[in-house]
Amino acid sequence: MxxxxxxxxxxxxxxxxxxxxxxxxxxxxxxxxxxxxxxxxxxxxxxxxxxxxxxxxxxxxxxxxxxxxxxxxxxxxxxxxxxxxxxxxxxxxxxxxxxxxxxxxxxxxxxxxxxxxxxxxxxxxxxxxxxxxxxxxxxxxxxxxxxxxxxxxxxxxxxxxxxxxxxxxxxxxxxxxxxxxxxxxxxxxxxxxxxxxxxxxxxxxxxxxxxxxxxxxxxxxxxxxxxxxxxxxxxxxxxxxxxxxxxxxxxxxxxxxxxxxxxxxxxxRGKSRKVLVLDLDNTLWGGVIGDDGLEGIALGNGSALGEAFLSVQQMALRLRQRGIVLAVSSKNDEARALEPFRSHPEMLLHENHIACFQANWEDKATNIRAIAEELSLGLDSFVFLDDNPAERALVRRFLPQVAVPELPADPSQYASTIWAAGYFEAIAYSSEDGKRADDYQANASRRKLEGAAGDLDGYLRSLKMKIHFAPFDDPGRARISQLINKSNQFNLTTRRYSEVDVSDMQRQAGIFTLQVRLADMFGDNGMICVIVCRAEGSIWEIDTWLMSCRVLKRRVEEAVLQEIVTQARQAGIKTVVGRYIPTERNGMVREHYKTLGFDLVEQSDGGESVWRLDVASTADKSLPMQVIREGFTPVILDSAAAE
Amino acid sequence: MGRGEVYERLKKIFLDVFDSETEIGDRTTAADVEGWDSLSHIRLILAVEKEFRVRFAASEVGMLKNVGELVGLITAKAGS
Known part of the structure; x- marks a missing residue:
């Protein structure tokens, strides 16, 4: 064809x-x-x-x-x-x-x-x-x-x-x-x-x-x-x-x-792809590393075939620079698979470009699922590039959410096929997006550390986290609406708002908003949480609470709640109400408000639940991170900062 | 290409375009096939162009009176 x-x-x-x-x-x-x-x-x-x-x-x-x-x-x-x-x-x-x-x-x-x-x-x-x-x-x-x-x-x-x-x-x-x-x-x-x-x-x-x-x-x-x-x-x-x-x-x-x-x-609607999973043999280089060895594979300038595979690597690298996460899934012995990355002079991709490296003899569907878990990203954000039609068919069959491009016979056209498919279409770009590939990689290192660390709080303290709270503002608006429209898993109500809506919220009375950023010793995670509360009398109802799954298990939820309660107290609010609206994707936060100490008010047959928290009887906790606030009027003294 | 072969392939196209099992013959006109309006006529011509690897001029498309004429046009174009 x-x-x-x-x-x-x-x-x-x-x-x-x-x-x-x-x-x-x-x-x-x-x-x-x-x-x-x-x-x-x-x-x-x-x-x-x-x-x-x-x-x-x-x-x-x-x-x-x-x-x-x-x-x-x-x-x-x-x-x-x-x-x-x-x-x-x-x-x-x-x-x-x-x-x-x-x-x-x-x-x-x-x-x-x-x-x-x-x-x-x-x-x-x-x-x-x-x-x-x-x-x-x-x-x-x-x-x-x-x-x-x-x-x-x-x-x-x-x-x-x-x-x-x-x-x-x-x-x-x-x-x-x-x-x-x-x-x-x-x-x-x-x-x-x-x-x-x-x-x-x-x-x-x-x-x-x-x-x-x-x-x-x-x-x-x-x-x-x-x-x-x-x-x-x-x-x-x-x-x-x-x-x-x-x-x-x-x-x-x-x-x-x-x-x-x-x-x-x-x-x-925030449905762009974020991860490119690459096969190795005959996808990133010509030949089979396990059979042909370092000298035998085709890669680099000097031969048409070698240049074709170089262009695949250039494509991957260029995507990574704008924040697309790269991963590897290859049927290989890990040591052999890593050899070109470490010792082939023409390799453009290096180990540190790959957020997750799976070289083993498991089937690729299992491997891609493992990569998704390690990166805490949904399978529907994945693209899988493999020259082998059987592998492509297997992944399409078992993981229909993953995009699996057909590839032409000639490797010279692999890169142009990916560009033509436009999997990574975006309608805005911020420097934070560009850093995303690094973030996920740092996250993989964090998780390894976590495995080693004995007590969780000790590990969290060692991360030297700084959490930064601010109300919605103009510079944050694009990222805020991006998060509102793409977060599915850690999202209590999954309400979508356009950039215009977000801009209205900045000005509207009776609406309290938070954009939350988190930095740690590995780098800046950027904006990781968005909160919208709507006031009614002495009640704040949390209209929107969403978080990036990257920062799970770090007590960030508790810090965010503490901030809401602190601000509520300042505003004379007596009760904070939370709502959970179930979707296909957000089962992970079903118990969110319960875990945070809210009381159940009502629960519908469809699984929707309403929760309340009494502001006066909620005491501040000591949390393993430093709190920074900016842009609130009136300025709140930073009294709750811990450690 | 004979008219018989054209009809065989055209039947599949009519299924795709109109979702219709109506028997087609030389005298079939748009009035006989449910959903054959000016818009689906464009889609029909597109499908024919793709299937038989031919291109029609606008004037040719506008003049067709029945399926028989369409088949005649296809055999003339695809045969040459």
Missing amino acids: TWSLPELPWLPAAEEFRERCRAVDPASSGADSELRRLANHTLDINQLSQLARLLGRCEAAGNALKTLGTVRLALLGNGTLSLLAPAIRATGLRHGLRVEVLEAPFGAVAQEALDAQSTVSQWKPDLALLAIDHRALPLIESIDNPGQSENGVVDSLSLIQTLRTNLRENAGAASIVQTVPSVPAALFGSFDAALPGTLGRAIDGFNRELADSIGASGDLLFDVASLAATVGLDRWHDSANWNHGKLPFDPHLTPLYADHLCRLLAAY
């Missing part, structure tokens, strides 16, 4: 797809995982439509599809969107999402965005896609008066800005804005790029400024220009289908477009 981007070559081919769709019982409890499984194949537009119809049957049967996240997406654009809607719904399943789609009437972009009573505004989507291309923007060519062309860029940007502002105000939605693909119709030829006032330069200018306008706006950028360029502009633009059906681009590219869009939706 040839490697063809529009066919999503990182996905396995679908066999007997129609039959498998028909075999799904829409009302069954396993329907959601079967939907995801079906979506994880290379599907054309008709197969996506079939899957979308099946999803519709599940919804009609009242199936809650509990393991899927939900996104409400409004589509607004200047072309035909009807082909897109089912493709997005089906593709969303691949990314763990049930996407509800509302299609704005054809050509009614401005009316829908500007009118608070419009269908879109009333529907209250989470996100609104502005699928607008050069045909609907006042981008003009004016080579005799380039100023006019520049004005056209300004007008185009302000048009988009008006839509974004109004969608936020009227619909409460964040916008997804698209860059505009160039039009391969140069007036002079190459000279167009050098001549002010050409359409090509207007489009470039528009794209650059549109990208610059994203910043902390809370809106998302969909770089369609880059996608179109990657596919090829000649392929992308399809004037026959535009003239005939107002299709904005070659409809055969719809599955690829939908996958790129759904990556953004998944990132918005």
Whole structure:
């Protein structure tokens, strides 16, 4: 099979797809995982439509599809969107999402965005896609008066800005804005790029400024220009289908477009991948280390094969630098497997880049599960790269949450396959993200120490932890909403709030917020906990309590509670109320409030429970960490700091 | 490629596009197949293009009156 981007070559081919769709019982409890499984194949537009119809049957049967996240997406654009809607719904399943789609009437972009009573505004989507291309923007060519062309860029940007502002105000939605693909119709030829006032330069200018306008706006950028360029502009633009059906681009590219869009939706919901698990033999180097030995494996400059594997290592290293955690799972003797990492001069990856190294003869599903446990990360954040189709099939079968890319026969294309699959899509980046790979590694060292340490408190004191409390603020906002949208396990209520909501909480009276950071002798863990309390009379109800699982078993929960109680006391609050809402993922915190000394008030049949704590009768404890507070008004004296 | 073979492959496409078991023949028109509207017509053409590795011009797609004409177009294109 040839490697063809529009066919999503990182996905396995679908066999007997129609039959498998028909075999799904829409009302069954396993329907959601079967939907995801079906979506994880290379599907054309008709197969996506079939899957979308099946999803519709599940919804009609009242199936809650509990393991899927939900996104409400409004589509607004200047072309035909009807082909897109089912493709997005089906593709969303691949990314763990049930996407509800509302299609704005054809050509009614401005009316829908500007009118608070419009269908879109009333529907209250989470996100609104502005699928607008050069045909609907006042981008003009004016080579005799380039100023006019520049004005056209300004007008185009302000048009988009008006839509974004109004969608936020009227619909409460964040916008997804698209860059505009160039039009391969140069007036002079190459000279167009050098001549002010050409359409090509207007489009470039528009794209650059549109990208610059994203910043902390809370809106998302969909770089369609880059996608179109990657596919090829000649392929992308399809004037026959535009003239005939107002299709904005070659409809055969719809599955690829939908996958790129759904990556953004998944990132918005905190569902991006975080870990890359690598096989060794014939994945990181050519040959088998156990058979071919250090001199026999192909790696490094000088041979085509060696360079191909070098490019795989470059890809992994580049991902690690932006915070993706690397791990190894290989069927090997550990000593042999480590040899290239220690002694091969061309190895780019070293032992200290790998957070978790599993070389043994266990099956790979077991190994990957062990890696997930060691790193305290969910399997749905894993990508597994292996040249061996049998290993890939095994992992897909036993660990369907793990993304397992198909690989072409030629190792030269391994790296480009991973890049094309876009597993690690992110919609924001902070330097804290970049350090994440180091954090997980430090964590692995910590855990080893823990095994050795006799008494837990002694070990915790040896970590020299500093816990830092502050209310929500502007610099922390992106990370706060990121945590709110991606934390599943240590999350008492799993309530999701957008960046806009978080920004509102900063200002709203009657809301108490905490962002918590933790540093220790191994490094800075960054923000590890978010708290939102809502006041009602003399009661604070904890609306949101979530924590990073990285800092479990370190008495951080107790320190956070102590802070809530301290602040509650200052605010004249008598009672703190906690609530646990069970989900598929948060069973680990079922006893959270009980463990912390709260009393059970009520428990529903569904497992939801409400707990209360009397502020006056809660005494301060001595905890093995130093407390630092910042940004609270009025300033609270640091009286509770222990040790 | 003979019309018989085209029909065999076209039947599978109709199943995928329309979820419909309707028997198709030369005289079948959009009115005979449930769900055959302008939108699913685009999806039908896309599926045909993919299956038979052909490309249709917009004008050709617009002129088709029944399945027989579609099959004629496919044999003409795929045969050459």
